[in-house]
Amino acid sequence: MPAPGPFLRLHPNDDVVVARRPAAKGESWFEGDFGVIAGQAIDLGHKMAVRTKSRGDAIRKYGQLIGFATEDIAPGEHVHVHNLAMGDRRFEYEFGTEVMPLHRPVAPRTFQGYRRPDGRAATRNYIGIVSTVNCSAASSRFIAEAFDRELLSSFPNVDGVIALTHKGGCAMPFDCDNHRMLNRTLAGFARHPNIAAYVIVGLGCETAQASFLTESQNLIELTDWSKSGSSAVRMLTENGAAQAPLMMNIQDVGGVRKTVERGIAAIREMLPEVNKVQRQPIPIAELVLGMNCGGSDGASGITANPALGVASDRLVAYGGTSALAETTEVYGGEHLLTRRAVSRAVGEKLLGQIRWWEDYCRKFGTTIDGNPSVGNKRGGLTTIFEKSLGAIAKGGTAPLSAVYDYAEPMNDKGFVFMDTPGFDPASVTGLIAGGSNIVVFTTGRGSCFGCKPVPTIKVATNTPLYERMPEDMDINAGRILEGASLDEVGTEIFEKIISVASGEKTLSEKQGIGDDEFCPFLPGPML
Amino acid sequence: MPAPGPFLRLHPNDDVVVARRPAAKGESWFEGDFGVIAGQAIDLGHKMAVRTKSRGDAIRKYGQLIGFATEDIAPGEHVHVHNLAMGDRRFEYEFGTEVMPLHRPVAPRTFQGYRRPDGRAATRNYIGIVSTVNCSAASSRFIAEAFDRELLSSFPNVDGVIALTHKGGCAMPFDCDNHRMLNRTLAGFARHPNIAAYVIVGLGCETAQASFLTESQNLIELTDWSKSGSSAVRMLTENGAAQAPLMMNIQDVGGVRKTVERGIAAIREMLPEVNKVQRQPIPIAELVLGMNCGGSDGASGITANPALGVASDRLVAYGGTSALAETTEVYGGEHLLTRRAVSRAVGEKLLGQIRWWEDYCRKFGTTIDGNPSVGNKRGGLTTIFEKSLGAIAKGGTAPLSAVYDYAEPMNDKGFVFMDTPGFDPASVTGLIAGGSNIVVFTTGRGSCFGCKPVPTIKVATNTPLYERMPEDMDINAGRILEGASLDEVGTEIFEKIISVASGEKTLSEKQGIGDDEFCPFLPGPML
Ligand SMILES: [Ca+2]
Ligand SMILES: [Ca+2]
Ligand SMILES: [Ca+2]
Ligand SMILES: [Ca+2]
Ligand SMILES: [Ca+2]
Structure with missing residues (x-):
């Protein structure tokens, strides 16, 4: 079998072929008796015309329209931004006209994952620090950084302690779309199966209030930390309620250093519990x-x-x-x-x-x-x-x-x-x-x-x-x-x-x- | 002299006074014979009415309008969101009608700062890693993290190595306002007097191209690193030009690890030079x-x-x-x-x-x-x-x-x-x-x-x-x-x-x- 040529046609209706390796000027694409010779070098991934096209003609790849010729194009020419652009074509939308069910396999397959108390399946086992606002990013990171490889090596089933920090969280209308999207995102990470436990760290005066986050998103803890032997952990529960997430605001705790110390102490106490998981x-x-x-x-x-x-x-x-x-x-x-x-x-x-x-x-x-x-x-x-x-x-x-x-x-x-x-x-x-x-x-x-x-x-x-x-x-x-x-x-x-x-x-x-x-x-x- | 009362009036025309400490119901504000008794507790920083106001009346503080009463207000009432809101008042803009030159002091004063080669004055002495796009943030941070306190303790005049990372840099129209603002910001930090030297780290395929950043912002290096004895530093100069900033794209260097190693080697070689500064x-x-x-x-x-x-x-x-x-x-x-x-x-x-x-x-x-x-x-x-x-x-x-x-x-x-x-x-x-x-x-x-x-x-x-x-x-x-x-x-x-x-x-x-x-x-x- 000869080496494959430099060009690949993706669909029989296509007006272009694609270079599967850099093609030199003079290299060609053949199908049966029909052939086109490259008029110039065509880089890998770039397109060469295989049909004569006039300005305004539709150009197809994958059998689908990808745009219109902006000048006349001859076979063998490079087709790119200099001679191809989008037009104003409107689509006729159809719904459900090409629903093709897949064949089900005969036997199920499994992976080795972690099963969480509420039944969800995890692929990793992290502890998270959810930062509500940029103003609590440094504190959140300081907490995470305290758990370097050395400390974590005593807890081999814990993949790490991560600070979920960002550049937003304030200076927006309360409960606006932007705020709701941020809340959905923070909550989605907090309750992600790969996050075994988390602490929420806020500043206190931000628009993206930690309390609004937990209430509007119904965040609950899977582990009842209020029964924890650790006072460091219990200090972070809000009125000791079993299912309230652990959280603290820097302004309530009294500054960055105290917040970081309290966060570190709490997570240190959580590690043995979080480390107990086994893959199954x-x-x-x-x-x-x-x-x-x-x-x-x-x-x-x-x-x-x-x-x-x-x-x-x-x-x-x-x-x-x-x-x-x-x-x-x-x-x-x-x-x-x-x-x-x-x-x-x-x-x-x-x-x-x-x-x-x-x-x-x-x-x-x-x-x-x-x-x-x-x-x-x-x-x-x-x-x-x-x-x-x-x-x-x-x-x-x-x-x-x-x-x-x-x-x-x-x-x-x-x-x-x-x-x-x-x-x-x-x-x-x-x-x-x-x-x-x-x-x-x-x-x-x-x-x-x-x-x-x-x-x-x-x-x-x-x-x-x-x-x-x-x-x-x-x-x-x-x-x-x-x-x-x-x-x-x-x-x-x-x-x-x-x-x-x-x-x-x-x-x-x-x-x-x-x-x-x-x-x-x-x-x-x-x- | 008696202790100051709980309320402070900022301007004689004001309709409100401000609590300079939490004031209890029944505490009062007096001026001469005229007095107002708080009808309820007023928190620190909150406002109490000292004049009768009808719904729609202007309310003044600092002698300036701060909004309009949304209901009738009696003296002694708390004034806040429940009875005060902005209206539609339009301002007559005046230009330069209140330009009051300040008195010049008789003798100049100085601070102890760093004088940069181009004459600018610095208050700190950092090395920066300018990350063009979120895709180069991890690499930039890895480089910075290599310079922990221990290494820097040999260079007491260097305040630190900082990674300037962010969440943007791609998925925007090239040269749009957003791109230009990002470029101005990155360039402003790169040429900031407190940044003695910097390295630019890009991914390679991002919209916020490192080369566009340096060209459009005329970024130049103050130190001619191309004459450096360090091959690690010279590898980062673009065609060895004396004034081209040091930069690299992860995709050109061949991945994260190599980029990080090269960045660390270059900065390590820069430290002795950057450490030479003295305050004056x-x-x-x-x-x-x-x-x-x-x-x-x-x-x-x-x-x-x-x-x-x-x-x-x-x-x-x-x-x-x-x-x-x-x-x-x-x-x-x-x-x-x-x-x-x-x-x-x-x-x-x-x-x-x-x-x-x-x-x-x-x-x-x-x-x-x-x-x-x-x-x-x-x-x-x-x-x-x-x-x-x-x-x-x-x-x-x-x-x-x-x-x-x-x-x-x-x-x-x-x-x-x-x-x-x-x-x-x-x-x-x-x-x-x-x-x-x-x-x-x-x-x-x-x-x-x-x-x-x-x-x-x-x-x-x-x-x-x-x-x-x-x-x-x-x-x-x-x-x-x-x-x-x-x-x-x-x-x-x-x-x-x-x-x-x-x-x-x-x-x-x-x-x-x-x-x-x-x-x-x-x-x-x-x-
Ligand atoms: Ca502000
Ligand atoms: Ca709890
Ligand atoms: Ca994408
Ligand atoms: Ca990208
Ligand atoms: Ca240079």
Whole structure:
């Protein structure tokens, strides 16, 4: 069998082929008798025209429209921002017209996870410090930093103590959308199965009051710390109520040093209890996969994303949950998702989110088209339509069971969607707040993402990246460009999900990444 | 002389008096034969009516309108949110009608500062790691964390190595307002006199490209590191150009670990050079004071803020710069500032900023009135007008020399204004980016603010706070409520500014606070 040529056609109707390796001028793509010769060098992931196109003509890739020619294009020409742009085409939305149920596997599979007292399944075992406002960020971090590797080595089942700090929490109208989103996010982390216990640290005078957080979100403790032998822990209970979360405000405690000391003392007393967990077999139906892509390139939509789609479909077939997100990156391809929606209501909720983003962008005098970054364009992605189609490939073919708002608890099984920005840390923060206990992140340029308390598996879309960043990229989907099948790489991702959920450390975990990426989406206002 | 009564009238025209201590029902305020008896308990900082008012009447404090009665009010009644609200009153703006030059002191004064090679004056001596995007935050922090106290103890003149990390830098239109503001902020810190040397760490594919940052902001290095004997440092110069800043992108270097190692090696080699500085006498005319208030209460506008106004006027009289900020907290009192503007253009720039905020709030369906926080209201502040008048008191009486946009370099001397949110970390970040080398922060509820690389002096507005948080509050302006004069406390603040600028550590510096408060104002969009 001869070496594969430099170009790959993704669908028979396509007007372009994609370079699976850098192609020199004069290299060609053939299908049967028909051939096209590259009129110039075409970088990996970039597109070459295989049909004559006139200015204004539609251009297709994945069999789908990705934009319109802005000048005449001859076969063999590079197709990119200089001759391709989005137009004003309106979609006919259809609902549920392409719901194709997956085949159920014959036997269930399990992973080795932690079972929490209320029945939820965890993949890691952290203690959290929930900071309500930037003004309590330093104190929260000081508490976390007291638990270095040395101290934690006495508690081998505890993965770490993390400070969930951010740049917001005040200077906004009380109970506004921004405040509610922050509360959902903080509460989602507080009650996340991977957080065995937590302490809430506020300043005292902030808009994002700790008491409002716990009351509006019905936060309760699983462990009745009020019965704890530790006075340090009991000092943090509010009137000793069994189910009130442990919390303190710096202004009530009397300053930063006392707050930090009290927090450290309490967590030190919690460690033996939190360390008691043991991994046990749990059906993978209880995994909630969060999917993201960042630093995408022209290969993302050909290799890593469709391979992740295979893994996603497999998890859904086993009864699990798999969540697509990044609304701005799905934009332009939402009509493909509504066709897979299990009900009109599910599809309409997605369209409502799309309209929210259009309105949000309009406020700032911009459009969602602005989203492909400098790096994206360098990697060969021209329009948001094209990027969206590549992004949606992560979601495989399963029916769309549910659509969630940012950081909303994801209680439905199956393939679901959560409304988040495309910005990776903000998106994954929302997914984790919604209950994701495992994350897979595809990248073409080389994002080094991690976000505690949930492990992130990173999948490189191309081999040069995988080889350049071997300490950051867990899986190489670039071998699809060299002949591996989507199913083969999809299976590798699926097995990695189960292994990492069972305790195998990802590369970003080995490097200690994940304390900086807690990034609640705060669309504003900041007053 | 009898003990001062529980109530204080700030201006003869006022309709309310303010409690300078918690006043019980039945306690009274007298002036000559005229007296009013409290009909209920009045908390510290809260207001009691001293005149009969009908629904719709204007209510005055500081001799200025703070809102309108929403029901009939009898003398002795508590005046707060239940019977007072803002109305629609429009101001007649006047420009330069109240410009009152300050008396110049007879002899100049100096502080002990560091003189940088380009002539700028520093109060601290840090090395910075400028992170372009959240995706490089972990790497930047890992580099900074390598320089713990032990290593730095060999370099006693180096105050620390700080990672300037944030939650933005991508998923926005290239070169949009948001991007430009982030760039101004990052550049302002990079070239800040308190940052002796810096390294820029990017991911590589982000919108906020490191190369665009350095080019658009004309960032140059003061030290020609390309002549350094250290290969680690020279590796970070771009084509060895003498004045190109040291920078690296994780994707180019080949991952997080290599980036961190390279950054650590470079900074280790820079330390001996950065340690060479010596403090020397520098005129206090080169101090750039940034002023802020957070967690305000009813005492803020009576004690700490007007006392800071005394210190601000004195610094300006010595030829220095003093910057008021927090546009949303000045809102409603901007007509007082335009009257002090040295030119119509300066006043108009402020009004343009006010209109920007009105428009920004409208986008989110809110108004600036929303700003007094839960804590503010608990402390006795009712309307944004009232809070603004108290906030403006920080700016003393000096003419308004200049008005700056967020993070814009403050090159004019005298009393100036910078457009920032009221949110403390975002505001001080803008002021430091603009060149503030000393910060004074007033607080009534007890904010524990600090922001490296600039020292922050915290002034408590009331004695109970000062006594409750002795490790966080540098100065007690609450003694004004017990009989000390504004001038006495203003002088204490002024002398503290000179002492801290000369090297005395503030309480937040002693506690190590200031790594979490770098908070560029990013009004959006985040896509
Ligand atoms: Ca409890
Ligand atoms: Ca993304
Ligand atoms: Ca990114
Ligand atoms: Ca240089
Ligand atoms: Ca403030």
